Amino acid sequence: MTAEPTAATRPRNRKQLIVEAAGRVFSERGYHAASMEEIAAGVGITAAALYRHFPNKYTLFAECANGLADGLVAALDAVPADAGLPDVLAALTRRTVAHRASGGVYRWESRYLARDDRRLLWAKFGLVVGRVAEAVRREDLPHDEQREHGEHVEHVEHGERNRQMRAVAALGVIGSVTMHHTSIAQRRLEDMLLESALCAARTDPEATVGSARLVELPVQPVPRTRRAEILAAAVPLFARDGFANVTNGQIGEAVGLATSALYRSYPGKVDILVAACLQAADLLSQAVNQNLHGVSEAHAAVATLAATYVAYSFEHTALTSVAEGEVRGLPDDVRQPVILAQREHIAVWEQQLRSARPELDPRQARLLIHAGFGVVVEVGRLLRWRDSPENRAAVTALVVGALGV
Structure with missing residues (x-):
């Protein structure tokens, strides 16, 4: 009779299981908030065992x-x-x-x-x-090939x-x-x-240049208080270096304050990040309300939403990247107001998209809305966020195409 094994056999693909578990944790919590202990727990091993495969979190x-x-x-x-x-x-x-x-x-x-x-x-x-x-x-x-005899060079x-x-x-x-x-x-x-x-x-992004829907954005308020000055100084730093890499000393230096003086306006650095996320949501909400005013036809409303989101993303690139890229790293107790603001924006899109495409159920509509946002992020990056009427029109056309409207 063969004896039963006394210990669990180590999976041959343990390293791959670790990478997959780490990918889930990094995606959900962000690089800095993720811990090796949490990743190890996802594989069912100890942190010490994890370090035998990877010497540090960065690797x-x-x-x-x-x-x-x-x-x-x-x-x-x-x-x-x-x-x-x-x-x-x-x-x-x-x-x-x-x-x-x-x-x-x-x-x-x-x-x-x-x-x-x-x-x-x-x-x-x-x-x-x-x-x-x-x-x-x-x-x-x-x-x-059909165009070769005419406008081939152009x-x-x-x-x-x-x-x-x-x-x-x-x-x-x-x-x-x-x-x-x-x-x-x-x-x-x-x-x-x-x-x-x-x-x-299959959407020609240049077909609508010159006839694109024009939208207006609310003017970002000039910082007139110490709190607003700190926020305005912190956002570009967060966008460039990542929230976790920016110190209170750097923020204080950018605004001309001693580090200790920051705490009179914000209890901690995370409170500045929350304020940035809420400011982004407020500016976007204002822009949507302003540009949807008087637009009643569903297809036109979706196109207006797309043009507004694109214009907002190009004009407030740093603020947008901070709000979208850092929210997952916020502690749960302070993230909720930001999540609620984002859901309210999605709800506006959902209502208009389902009016334009009644065959969609709510989850399908949300899937496509996020697809549209993905278009803006990736094509915006390709264009290096160079702001021009032509680039805004091209990205808007691609978003509308992705929505199937």
Whole structure:
């Protein structure tokens, strides 16, 4: 008779299990708030055992980020080189949905990578963008050939930029699913993301330039109090270096105050971050109310919402990146007002999108709304947030395309 084992057998893929657990924790809590103890608990091992595989948190974090990019590249390698756009995007969609819980690492947390590691990561994502852009080009080819005898030179000049924006918009749609928790059956989730990504990739972002919907944003108030001055000084620092890396001393120096003087306006640094998130939500709410006033037709309302969100994102880039990138690192007891403000904004979108597309249920509408937000983030980054009427119009067109309106 064979004796029963006296100890559990160590899984051969323990290192991969650690990376997957770490990706989930980093995505949910952010790099700095995540702990090695929490990651170890997710695998069912001790922190000491975890350190036998990874010497520190940064090494594990870099492994997570690179694993995400490598997985996307591998998904594309499994697709024939001449595959059509639907097949290329479907492969990326399946991979992203399968790793939804850990996929959020790349969007905001990758800024904490060292410069060389970050360059390596973005080079891998560049391969993914290039593959999607090439699929877009192949799909465009019959149309391009029809234009060769007329405006060929002009078309070549802007064609590559146009295709790259469309490719990045499609990837923004797919990646958006890692940034929220809306629950939909997996097959339906994949189908909706793929459909939205295809719509974005097939939208000409330059077709509406010159006829884009004009929106106005409320003027950001001039800091006239010490509290407002501190907030205005802190936001660019948070956006550039990340909340956890900014010290009270740096904020005080930026506003010309001793560190101790900050506490008379804010009890702690986290209170400044909460104020920034709430200011972002308030400015966006004002902009939405102002631009939706008098707009009654549902499709026009969705287009207005898209144009407003794009204009807001370009005009308040630092504030937006802080509000969206740092909220997950807030303590639970102070995060709730920020979450509620964000949900109120989503509710406005949901009402208008479901009026324009009655076949959508609330969860499906929210999925598409987040897809639209993903388009703004990724294409905005591609354009380096260079603010111009043309860039705003192009991104708005891609958002509307992704929404299927």
